[in-house]
Amino acid sequence: MSTPHDQPPPEMSVGEIRQKALAGVATVGLRAFAIRGLGLAANLVLARLLVPEEFGILAFGQTLVMFSALITDVGFAAALVGQHAEPRREQLQAFFGLQLAAATGFALVGTVVLLNLGRIGEVAAVMIWSVAVAAIGGVRVVVLERRLDYRSIAQADVIAAVLYMVLAIGLVAIGFGVWGVAIAHVLRSACQSVVLVLRTRDVPLRPRLAWAPIRHLLGFGVTYQARTLIELGREQVINLGTLILAGTSVLGLWSLAQRLLLIPFLLFEALWRVSFPAIARLVARDADPAVDIARALRIGAVATGLLLVGLAASAPLLIPSAFGEEWTDVADVVPPAALGLLVSGPISAAGAGYLYAIGRPGQVLAGVTASAVVWLIALPVAVPRYGIQAHGWCWLAASLAEASILGAGLRRGGVPVFSSVLPPVLVGTAVALPVLLVLGGSEPSLALGLGVALGATLVFMALITMLRPATIADGWRLSRRMLTRRTAPVAPSPAA
Numbered sequence: 001m002s003t004p005h006d007q008p009p010p011e012m013s014v015g016e017i018r019q020k021a022l023a024g025v026a027t028v029g030l031r032a033f034a035i036r037g038l039g040l041a042a043n044l045v046l047a048r049l050l051v052p053e054e055f056g057i058l059a060f061g062q063t064l065v066m067f068s069a070l071i072t073d074v075g076f077a078a079a080l081v082g083q084h085a086e087p088r089r090e091q092l093q094a095f096f097g098l099q100l101a102a103a104t105g106f107a108l109v110g111t112v113v114l115l116n117l118g119r120i121g122e123v124a125a126v127m128i129w130s131v132a133v134a135a136i137g138g139v140r141v142v143v144l145e146r147r148l149d150y151r152s153i154a155q156a157d158v159i160a161a162v163l164y165m166v167l168a169i170g171l172v173a174i175g176f177g178v179w180g181v182a183i184a185h186v187l188r189s190a191c192q193s194v195v196l197v198l199r200t201r202d203v204p205l206r207p208r209l210a211w212a213p214i215r216h217l218l219g220f221g222v223t224y225q226a227r228t229l230i231e232l233g234r235e236q237v238i239n240l241g242t243l244i245l246a247g248t249s250v251l252g253l254w255s256l257a258q259r260l261l262l263i264p265f266l267l268f269e270a271l272w273r274v275s276f277p278a279i280a281r282l283v284a285r286d287a288d289p290a291v292d293i294a295r296a297l298r299i300g301a302v303a304t305g306l307l308l309v310g311l312a313a314s315a316p317l318l319i320p321s322a323f324g325e326e327w328t329d330v331a332d333v334v335p336p337a338a339l340g341l342l343v344s345g346p347i348s349a350a351g352a353g354y355l356y357a358i359g360r361p362g363q364v365l366a367g368v369t370a371s372a373v374v375w376l377i378a379l380p381v382a383v384p385r386y387g388i389q390a391h392g393w394c395w396l397a398a399s400l401a402e403a404s405i406l407g408a409g410l411r412r413g414g415v416p417v418f419s420s421v422l423p424p425v426l427v428g429t430a431v432a433l434p435v436l437l438v439l440g441g442s443e444p445s446l447a448l449g450l451g452v453a454l455g456a457t458l459v460f461m462a463l464i465t466m467l468r469p470a471t472i473a474d475g476w477r478l479s480r481r482m483l484t485r486r487t488a489p490v491a492p493s494p495a496a
Contacts, residue, residue, distance in 0.1 A: 020148035031154035061127035075221025097207035137193030156195035164188035275353025297420035300346035310453035318449030336392035340399030367405040
């Protein structure tokens with residue numbers, strides 16, 4: 001007897017794909033704000049209930065969870081999401097079986113090893129089972145991403161995050177201590193999987209141990225996953241290198257600088273998540289995505305400027321007054337790093353999805369590798385001489401290296417990279433640099449810093465509006481469509 005998934009789902013039109021992609025960007029962005037807000041609230045409460053040593057135990061467990069999730073997926077999920085042809089039922093079942101078996105096996109082996117490491121290992125042994133439980137919903141995420149149904153994914157994530165916050169705080173408060181947080185991790189994954197299964201009830205799937213249906217996806221999957229591993233390795237090496245070369249104080253300054261510069265990653269995360277499946281669907285429909293990529297680059301560069309120009313211009317005033325004088329040197333990192341993000345962020349967010357969708361994951365991997373190599377070469381040379389300031393210039397150099405490689409791939413596809421990104425970069429530099437030169441030595445002041453940040457942002461917006469009025473108008477229309485969740489298809493531009 002045939003099942004609903006044995007029949008191919010109705011094909012979306014090009015306009016429907018674009019509309020769902022817009023809604024997906026808004027949904028993923030709002031989800032990121034919600035998840036991080038809930039996580040911050042939970043940590044604020046748990047910090048009063050647990051001691052620093054217990055937070056260290058949890059950090060060890062979370063690192064193992066992240067690592068096991070990476071190695072048990074091997075990139076097959078991404079390969080199925082980006083596959084031009086609709087995944088066959090046997091492919092989904094084979095992926096389900098492989099991921100569930102790998103995650104369960106890893107958890108079993110990990111439990112045996114970790115139980116010999118004392119309390120830190122025992123807590124981690126509980127936490128790694130969250131990966132095996134999450135594997136039940138992993139194949140469902142593939143189905144929903146193929147449909148560009150990010151609303152269902154976001155619902156599962158937010159509901160699970162709320163449950164985790166309530167359970168973690170409640171279990172710790174009644175005496176479970178750090179074990180309560182570990183148990184809450186597993187129950188969060190269970191809740192997430194249940195919601196995902198309920199949202200895809202029309203797709204009955206059972207795990208099946210079969211290699212043949214997904215064997216051809218291994219090359220893409222490994223290349224895709226290698227990017228994440230290199231990024232994680234790069235961050236750990238930077239932290240370790242900073243600790244060895246400059247000590248814990250500089251490492252602490254670098255940690256705060258990173259947190260401040262992660263603000264635009266809420267935007268990048270949404271574009272990274274949605275662009276790959278959306279462009280893959282457009283390519284499968286024989287639609288040229290170059291116009292959509294150029295549009296995303298133009299709007300993304302302006303949006304990144306709005307997030308970073310004010311921060312870069314006001315950093316010497318705002319950071320020491322907001323966080324304390326001991327954090328003053330963080331301001332030296334922000335301007336060059338913000339410039340690097342302004343160049344590479346939009347190109348990476350829009351370009352990576354495009355290159356994955358057209359079957360060129362190696363170029364994305366080359367870009368990330370180039371960024372890591374620049375960091376690893378420049379950091380030991382610059383940090384002993386310039387201290388924390390070196391991190392900002394290393395970030396800028398690494399960003400330019402990655403952007404040049406990804407930009408070359410986009411230009412081969414007919415995307416006007418530099419004409420899309422260069423104007424906001426030049427305007428942002430022209431606004432922030434004079435302010436830094438004039439006010440860089442002023443007495444830190446929160447009121448003055450906020451005023452400078454707001455003023456620089458408004459000047460940037462005014463200049464961009466004069467130079468690129470069409471981009472501002474286009475961005476405004478897209479923002480309204482995303483936030484109001486209009487269901488009418490987006491009309492393709494004349495160039496498309």
